[in-house]
Amino acid sequence: MLLFNYIKLAWRNLAKRKLYSFINIGGLAAGLCACMLIMLYVVHELSYDRFHKDSSRIYSLFEKIKLEKDTMQLERFNATTAASIQQQNAAVESYIRMGNLASESIIMQSVANPNIKSEERDTWFTDANYFSFFSFPLLFGDKNEVLKQPFTAVISASIARKYFGSTDVIGKQLRYNGKYIFQVSGVMADAPSNSSIQANILLSYSSMAGIESMREIISGERGFAGVFFKVFLKLDDPAHAAAVVQNIDRLIAAQLDQGRAVMVPITRMHTDANFSPGFNLRYLKLFPLVAALILLMALINYMSLSTARATMRAREIGVRKSLGADHKSIAKQFYVESALYAFLAFCLALLLCQLLRPWFFNLLQLKVDVSFLYHPVVLMIYVLLLLITILLAGSYPSFVLSRYNPVYILSGKMSRVSGGASVRKVLTVLQFGTAAVLIICSIVINRQLYFFRHAATGINKENVVMLPFQGSMGNHYQAYRQQVAALNGVQQTATARYPLYGGYDMWFVMGEGNRPPMALSMLSMDHSLFGLTGLQWKFPPADSTQLGMPDKIVLNESAVESFGFSGYPLGKYINLGDKKVEVIGVVKNFHYKSLHSAITPLGINVEKDNTALWGANSPGCMFVKVAPKQNMPALMAKIQKIYAAYDMQEPFEYTFLDEAFGRLYTAEDRLAGIFGWFTVLTVLISALGLLGLAAFSAEQRTREIGVRKVLGASVAQITTLLSKEFIRLVVIALVIASPVAWYLMRQWLQQFAFRIDLQPWMFILAAIIAVTTALLAIGLQTVKAAVGNPVNALKIE
Known part of the structure; x- marks a missing residue:
C-alpha cells in the first residue's frame, strides 16, 4: 500500500x-x-559464429607467409591438405573443406524453368559431414545423407524460393554452368547475419570427380597450399591447438612451403582484421x-x-x-x-x-x-x-x-x-566537456575521411566506370569493347584483369644481391589504362613497342627502391617465378590500395589489346572513361544492351571507380556515422540539461530579478547576469576537453600512413558550437525572466 x-x-x-x-x-x-x-x-x-555447438573447438586454417616488409595470410589449400593434417594429428577430430574457384563465376539455372538463372557467388563444394560439423539448421533432408552422393545439392530457403517458388523442393534439379545437373537433396535455413560462413548453395565434394574442370584439383596432388579449398578443423580439445599448429608447421616445411600455420578460432574470424x-x-x-x-x-x-x-x-x-x-x-x-x-x-x-x-x-x-x-x-x-x-x-x-x-x-x-550546487557545477562541466570532446573527435574524423576521398592518389577516378566480365564472354570481348567505345559520350576504354581496388595478384621475387624474398603486387592491364587513369611515368619505356611483351615488366617507384636498383633502373632484371623479366619502365607511385597503408612495391604486366588474355574463358574488367555531363543511366542502358548480345549467362554489373575507392573506408564511415549522429545527440542532451538548470535558476531568482528591474536594470544586464555563470562553466569544460581530444585524435591518426594534421580551427569550431548551443539553451529562459513584469515577481512569497 x-x-x-x-x-x-x-x-x-x-x-x-x-x-x-x-x-x-x-x-x-x-x-x-x-x-x-x-x-x-x-x-x-x-x-x-558462436551459435555453432562446437564453436570453441572449431578453427579456420591459414598459411602465414612472412616477407621482408609484409605478411600475407593465405586460406586456400589443396584437396589433400586437411586429410594429411588429420592423419598426423590425433587431436584433429574432423575437418571440412569448402572450395570454389574465386576467378570462375557459377551460373545456376532451373531445369524446370530455364528462364530462371543467375550467378550464385556463395556456392561451395564441400564434404558430406558439413551439417554435423557445423550447426546450420537443415529444414528438409537428412544431415548425414544430403551431401553423400555425386551431383547432389543443398540450397538455402531463399534460393529455393528464388528458383522454385517454395522450400519444399527435394528432388528438383539445378543446372550448373550450363552443363551439369544437380539434384536438390536438402534445404537449409538462410545463414544468420552473425555467421562468417555465408553459403547459398552447397554441392557435394564427390561431384568434383565428374566435372571436367575440377578433376585436376582432386587428382591427388600432394603439397600444402593450393588455390581451391578453405579448411576448417575441429579439435577434441582447444588446449591441443598449439601442438597441432607445430605439427602443421612441420608438414609445411616438408612440402618446401615458406609459410607457417595459423589456426584462428572460428569465433575470432570476424573480429580479427587480418x-x-x-x-x-x-x-x-x-x-x-x-x-x-x-x-x-x-x-x-x-x-x-x-x-x-x-x-x-x-x-x-x-x-x-x-x-x-x-x-x-x-x-x-x-x-x-x-x-x-x-x-x-x-x-x-x-x-x-x-x-x-x-x-x-x-x-x-x-x-x-x-x-x-x-x-x-x-x-x-x-x-x-x-x-x-x-x-x-x-x-x-x-x-x-x-x-x-x-x-x-x-x-x-x-x-x-x-x-548540491557545487556538485551540479561539476556535473555541468563534465557534461559539456564530454560533448566538446565528441565534437572535436567528430570534426577530426570527418576531415580525415574527406582527406581520404580527395587526396591525390595518382589515379584519375572521375567519370570512370568499371565493367567486369567473365569467361562466358568468350572470344567476343574485342567486339564488345569496340561497340562500347563507339558510343557517344565514351571517350576511352581500357582493360585489366581486375577492377582497380578490387584485387591484384601477388608474386614473391628476389632483388639484387642476397635480399630476402619480397612481395610484389601485380596488376595486369593493357597500355590504354595508363592514359585512361592518368598514371604518370617516372622513366618511360625507351621503346614503346616493348610494352606487351611477355618478358617485360613495369615497376613503381616503391618497387625500384625495395629491389635496391641504383641509378637508372631500366634494363635491370628480376626473377618472376621461374621467368626472368626485364624492367622497361617505371611509373610514379600511385595508390592502388587504400591510404591506410604506405604504397608498397608494384609490378605492372602490360598486355596487348588483342591478346587472348581478355575474354576467351578468362575474366577481366573493362574501364570506360565517360565524357562530362552525360546522361549516365541512358549510357549504361546502351552498354548493357551491347553486353547482353555477347553474354547471355552472366548478369551485367558496373561500378564507378570513385565509389570503389570510397568503399575502402567502410570502417571509418561507420565510425564517422556513429560519432556524427551521437555527437549531435550528446550536444542536445547537454542543452536540455542546461535548459532545465537555467529555468530553475531563473525561477529561484525571480524576486531578485524583480528588484533589479525596479532599480533600473536593463533586459541585457539581467540576461547577462543569469547567463554568465553557465557560460563560465562551458568555457571551463572546453579548456579541459581540448587537450583530452587532442591526445585521443593524435593517437587515432597515428594508425594511418597518410593523415591530416590537427589544426587550431578544429578546436575553435568545437568551442563555437558548444558556446552557441549553451547560449541557445539558456537564452530562452533568461530572456523570458528578464522581460517579465517586476510587479508579479515582487508578489511572490
Whole structure:
C-alpha cells in the first residue's frame, strides 16, 4: 500500500512539472535509445559464429607467409591438405573443406524453368559431414545423407524460393554452368547475419570427380597450399591447438612451403582484421564507451535537475520529517519516483529503438536478423540497462533530499543550504566537456575521411566506370569493347584483369644481391589504362613497342627502391617465378590500395589489346572513361544492351571507380556515422540539461530579478547576469576537453600512413558550437525572466 502511495505521489509530481518531466524522461530516453542501438551493434559483431555447438573447438586454417616488409595470410589449400593434417594429428577430430574457384563465376539455372538463372557467388563444394560439423539448421533432408552422393545439392530457403517458388523442393534439379545437373537433396535455413560462413548453395565434394574442370584439383596432388579449398578443423580439445599448429608447421616445411600455420578460432574470424578486411576491432571497442558516455550525460541531466528542484520540495520534506518520517522512508519515496521516471524513459527508449533501428543499421551498412533482437544476451543487456538506470538515477537525488535538516527548512533557512550546487557545477562541466570532446573527435574524423576521398592518389577516378566480365564472354570481348567505345559520350576504354581496388595478384621475387624474398603486387592491364587513369611515368619505356611483351615488366617507384636498383633502373632484371623479366619502365607511385597503408612495391604486366588474355574463358574488367555531363543511366542502358548480345549467362554489373575507392573506408564511415549522429545527440542532451538548470535558476531568482528591474536594470544586464555563470562553466569544460581530444585524435591518426594534421580551427569550431548551443539553451529562459513584469515577481512569497 505504501509503495502504491509513493507511485501515486510520483505521478502527481510528474504531471505537475511538465517541463522538468519532459527534460528528465525525454533526455533519459534518448540516452537509453542510443545506448541500446550501439550495444545491439556491438553484441551482434561479437556474437559471430558462436551459435555453432562446437564453436570453441572449431578453427579456420591459414598459411602465414612472412616477407621482408609484409605478411600475407593465405586460406586456400589443396584437396589433400586437411586429410594429411588429420592423419598426423590425433587431436584433429574432423575437418571440412569448402572450395570454389574465386576467378570462375557459377551460373545456376532451373531445369524446370530455364528462364530462371543467375550467378550464385556463395556456392561451395564441400564434404558430406558439413551439417554435423557445423550447426546450420537443415529444414528438409537428412544431415548425414544430403551431401553423400555425386551431383547432389543443398540450397538455402531463399534460393529455393528464388528458383522454385517454395522450400519444399527435394528432388528438383539445378543446372550448373550450363552443363551439369544437380539434384536438390536438402534445404537449409538462410545463414544468420552473425555467421562468417555465408553459403547459398552447397554441392557435394564427390561431384568434383565428374566435372571436367575440377578433376585436376582432386587428382591427388600432394603439397600444402593450393588455390581451391578453405579448411576448417575441429579439435577434441582447444588446449591441443598449439601442438597441432607445430605439427602443421612441420608438414609445411616438408612440402618446401615458406609459410607457417595459423589456426584462428572460428569465433575470432570476424573480429580479427587480418582475416576480416574492413573490420576494425578498435572501433568496436570504442562504441561501448560512446554508449556509456551518452547514458552518463542523460543520467547527469536527471541528477542535476532532481537536486536542483530540491528547494521546491524542501517544505514537503521538512513537514514529513517533523511528523516522524526518517530519512530512509524519504529516500524510498524519491527512489520510487526515480524508478518510475526511469521505467517510463526505458519504455520510450524501446519504442524509439524499434523506430530508429532500420535507419541505424543502414547507416552502418549492416544487416541484422530480426530474430537477433530477441537473443538472450540482447535481452539481458536491456534488463541490465534498466537496472543500472534505476540504480544511478535514484541514488544521488534520494540521498541528498532525504538528508535535509527539518529545522533549517521550516525556519526558512533553506536558502543557506547549497542543495548540491557545487556538485551540479561539476556535473555541468563534465557534461559539456564530454560533448566538446565528441565534437572535436567528430570534426577530426570527418576531415580525415574527406582527406581520404580527395587526396591525390595518382589515379584519375572521375567519370570512370568499371565493367567486369567473365569467361562466358568468350572470344567476343574485342567486339564488345569496340561497340562500347563507339558510343557517344565514351571517350576511352581500357582493360585489366581486375577492377582497380578490387584485387591484384601477388608474386614473391628476389632483388639484387642476397635480399630476402619480397612481395610484389601485380596488376595486369593493357597500355590504354595508363592514359585512361592518368598514371604518370617516372622513366618511360625507351621503346614503346616493348610494352606487351611477355618478358617485360613495369615497376613503381616503391618497387625500384625495395629491389635496391641504383641509378637508372631500366634494363635491370628480376626473377618472376621461374621467368626472368626485364624492367622497361617505371611509373610514379600511385595508390592502388587504400591510404591506410604506405604504397608498397608494384609490378605492372602490360598486355596487348588483342591478346587472348581478355575474354576467351578468362575474366577481366573493362574501364570506360565517360565524357562530362552525360546522361549516365541512358549510357549504361546502351552498354548493357551491347553486353547482353555477347553474354547471355552472366548478369551485367558496373561500378564507378570513385565509389570503389570510397568503399575502402567502410570502417571509418561507420565510425564517422556513429560519432556524427551521437555527437549531435550528446550536444542536445547537454542543452536540455542546461535548459532545465537555467529555468530553475531563473525561477529561484525571480524576486531578485524583480528588484533589479525596479532599480533600473536593463533586459541585457539581467540576461547577462543569469547567463554568465553557465557560460563560465562551458568555457571551463572546453579548456579541459581540448587537450583530452587532442591526445585521443593524435593517437587515432597515428594508425594511418597518410593523415591530416590537427589544426587550431578544429578546436575553435568545437568551442563555437558548444558556446552557441549553451547560449541557445539558456537564452530562452533568461530572456523570458528578464522581460517579465517586476510587479508579479515582487508578489511572490
